Amino acid sequence: MNSQTMSIDPERSWPSWAISITVVAAVMLVGSAFPAGEWYQSLAKPTWQPPPWIFGPVWSAIYAALAASLALLLQAPPSRQRRRSLVAFGVMLLLNAAWTPLFFGLQSPLLAFADVILLWIAAVCSVLTAAAARPGAAWLQLPNLLWVSFALVLNGVILALNW
Structure with missing residues (x-):
């Protein structure tokens, strides 16, 4: 590893963290605006669905890791890989933010399932492009990819059970 990829510029570090936390917090707020309800x-x-109390802590940890990943990407030297990674990350976050309003707001497991399929593809692309731009950022996105994979299956089963 060269010193350029491992060094952190303090002048770029603070703004990248502030931006990252703000962006990820906005996505979290969208999700919290649509409670599960009756x-x-x-x-x-399915019987294997986790208890409701687990979703808050899991998503909080995932969003913290995503904020750290985004901060690392923003601190990476400008490059084609960094730009691609930021675009993939942004698409992934938008699709993530859309799932809760689709599922709970519109009460549509079908639209949410279509969204989570696209979200899974975007999460894979985000991990792969981050690996090329800043490997540590990719590692921080893996919990999200795993949870989205689980959510894809869960959403599909709920859709099938209620069709």
Whole structure:
């Protein structure tokens, strides 16, 4: 590893963290604006679905890791790989933010399933492009990819059980 990829410029570090935390917090706020409610309680769900209390801590940890990943990407030297990674990350975050309003707001497991399929593809692309731009940023995105993979299966099963 060369010193350029491992060094952190203090002048670029603070703004990148502030931007990262703000962006990821905005996505979290979108999700919290659409509680599960009675409609969700009435849906048939698989027996292996985690208890409701687990989602808050898991997503909080994932969003913290995503904020750190974004900060690392923003601190990376400008390059084609960095630009691609930031675009992939942005698409992934937008699709992530869209899932909760689609599922809980519109009460549409079908639209949410379409979104989570695209979200999974975007999360894979985000990890791969981050690996080329800043490997540490890619590693920080792996918990998100794993959870989105689980969410894809869970959303699909809920859709099938309630079709």
